[in-house]
Amino acid sequence: MKFFAVLNLLALVGYSLAAEGRCPLSPTSASGSATHGGSYCSGELIFEDNFDWLDEGKWQHEITLAGGGNWEFQWYVNDRRNSYTENGVLHIKPTLTSDIYGEDFLYYGNIKLGNECTNADNWGCDRTGSAEDILNPVRSARLRTLNSFSFKYGRVEVRAKLPAGDWLWPAIWMLPSQWRYGGWPRSGEIDIMESRGNRNLVANGVPIGAEQIASTMHFGPDSTANAWPSAHYERNSAPGRGFNQDFHRYQLEWTPDHLTFKVDDSELGTVWVGSGFWDRGAFSQNVPWFQNPWQNGGRDAPFDQEFHILLNLAVGGVNFFPDDAWNPDGKPWSNSAPHGCTNFWHGHDAWLRTWNYYVPGNTDSHMQIDYVRVWAL
Numbered sequence: 001m002k003f004f005a006v007l008n009l010l011a012l013v014g015y016s017l018a019a020e021g022r023c024p025l026s027p028t029s030a031s032g033s034a035t036h037g038g039s040y041c042s043g044e045l046i047f048e049d050n051f052d053w054l055d056e057g058k059w060q061h062e063i064t065l066a067g068g069g070n071w072e073f074q075w076y077v078n079d080r081r082n083s084y085t086e087n088g089v090l091h092i093k094p095t096l097t098s099d100i101y102g103e104d105f106l107y108y109g110n111i112k113l114g115n116e117c118t119n120a121d122n123w124g125c126d127r128t129g130s131a132e133d134i135l136n137p138v139r140s141a142r143l144r145t146l147n148s149f150s151f152k153y154g155r156v157e158v159r160a161k162l163p164a165g166d167w168l169w170p171a172i173w174m175l176p177s178q179w180r181y182g183g184w185p186r187s188g189e190i191d192i193m194e195s196r197g198n199r200n201l202v203a204n205g206v207p208i209g210a211e212q213i214a215s216t217m218h219f220g221p222d223s224t225a226n227a228w229p230s231a232h233y234e235r236n237s238a239p240g241r242g243f244n245q246d247f248h249r250y251q252l253e254w255t256p257d258h259l260t261f262k263v264d265d266s267e268l269g270t271v272w273v274g275s276g277f278w279d280r281g282a283f284s285q286n287v288p289w290f291q292n293p294w295q296n297g298g299r300d301a302p303f304d305q306e307f308h309i310l311l312n313l314a315v316g317g318v319n320f321f322p323d324d325a326w327n328p329d330g331k332p333w334s335n336s337a338p339h340g341c342t343n344f345w346h347g348h349d350a351w352l353r354t355w356n357y358y359v360p361g362n363t364d365s366h367m368q369i370d371y372v373r374v375w376a377l
Contacts, residue, residue: 018044026376027256030151031177031306034058040376047149047374051090054083059143062312063116065136066124069184070317072169073341075111075136076118083141092313092367094140094168094355096348106134106345132338137345142312150177150306153377156192156252158311159370164210164244165355166329167321167344168197169314170367172250174307181293181302185226188302189218192261193250195243196321197365199354203325210242213250215261215268219277219302221290227281233261233269247370255377256300273300309374313367316344329354 018025023041030046031037034057040046049058061078068074075097082093098106110128117125129135158172171194176187194216198209206212217231237243251262260270274280276299278292294301318335325331332347333340344351352358355365 026153028151028153028376029306030149030154032145032147032149032308034145034148035151042376044376045373046151046154046376047145048371050088050371051085051369052088054080054085054090058145058148059311060118060145060147062118062142062144063113064119064121064124065111065113065127066119066121067136067317068142068312068314069121070314070319071122071340072314072317073136073167073344074138074140074313074315076142076312077139078116078141079139082139083143088370090143090311090369091363092141092143092170092311092369093363094138094163094165094313094315094365096352096357097135097137097139100139105129106137107131109135111135132342134342134345137341137348138315140313140315142310142314144175144310145308146177149374150308151374152304152306153254153256155375155377156254156309157371157373158192158250159247160193160250161245161247161368161370162195162210162213162243163197163313163365163367164199164242165197165357165365166199166201166327166351167316168355168365168367169317169320170195170197171310171312171314172369173310174252175310176302177306177308180305181297185218185220185223185228186293186302187305188307189216190252190254190259190303190307191216191218192252193263194320197244197354198327199242199244201321201325201327203322207236207239208322208325210244211237211239213243213263213268215252217259217271217303220281221283221287221293225281225283225287225290227277227283230280231269231271235263235266235268244364247368254303256298256304259303273303275299277301277303309372311367311369311372316340 018039174190201209220226298304329350333343356362
């Protein structure tokens with residue numbers, strides 16, 4: 001506890017120095033219950049969690065069946081079976097819904113999340129299973145700092161060990177806190193790190209599973225006009241040394257002029273603001289029927305607003321795992337299938353084996369986070 005008291009004292013000292021103009025002022029802004037809400041000194045540590053315990057004052061659990069916008073197969077819950085800390089590490093662990101309610105419940109049960117539901121999209125708060133469309137067969141966790149910490153501009157570092165197991169989808173990312181420019185992707189999205197848990201997933205001769213990470217920015221005037229390919233970077237590990245085998249530092253430097261993504265201090269790519277994201281996406285040429293939603297924003301709009309941090313472990317869905325990629329046990333569903341979640345569940349004997357799900361004490365399928373830190377520019 002003394003360590004955190006010292007951190008709080010240092011934050012107050014930094015706030016005082018910034019307020020008095022006695023240090024180089026940062027362009028960073030921040031808001032929320034875990035901030036002091038004033039000016040910041042350049043280089044000041046403005047958010048930190050070392051996960052000595054699960055601080056629900058900093059991290060809000062999302063509770064929903066919505067599927068994350070990709071019809072993913074997990075149910076996000078606030079349950080210590082799925083999110084907990086141990087030895088200074090946050091674990092996000094996928095478990096089976098049937099372990100609690102039985103397999104028949106997937107086909108005939110009903111889940112009503114009531115007032116605790118955080119996202120009603122796509123029957124996210126109230127869903128009933130059927131023989132064709134079963135209930136979400138996996139339980140997992142998605143944590144966010146929406147209420148405690150939102151910021152604009154800064155340096156982010158998250159030290160994490162990624163999970164291994166077919167169709168697992170870990171992510172460290174950021175979303176706008178106010179959605180000033182409208183719904184996704186008009187207000188932007190910043191993906192610091194995404195990966196796939198498959199140990200042997202290959203597309204066009206390239207491993208795209210646990211040996212690959214990616215960083216991406218999403219922006220556009222409509223969900224059908226998203227210029228993410230112009231701000232997407234990938235990195236593969238050495239063969240046989242997937243990102244599931246060790247902890248790595250996933251990093252973002254976000255300034256008014258550029259956003260740079262790194263892993264272990266090695267750059268994946270830099271997105272320069274230049275003349276703005278409307279021009280970067282070539283939307284006037286590609287989709288001239290849309291108006292520029294950022295015309296009254298800053299040059300770096302929509303990335304001129306405060307964002308918050310998310311940590312989650314998703315499963316499957318209809319966008320992230322290519323149908324034409326090779327996997328040793330195949331893929332039990334296709335992205336265009338009308339009942340993909342049911343097909344996914346019918347293949348559970350194969351993918352559960354890759355999770356080492358029934359091996360006592362095994363943490364292969366866990367997303368593990370050592371710390372999250374954010375500094376002012």
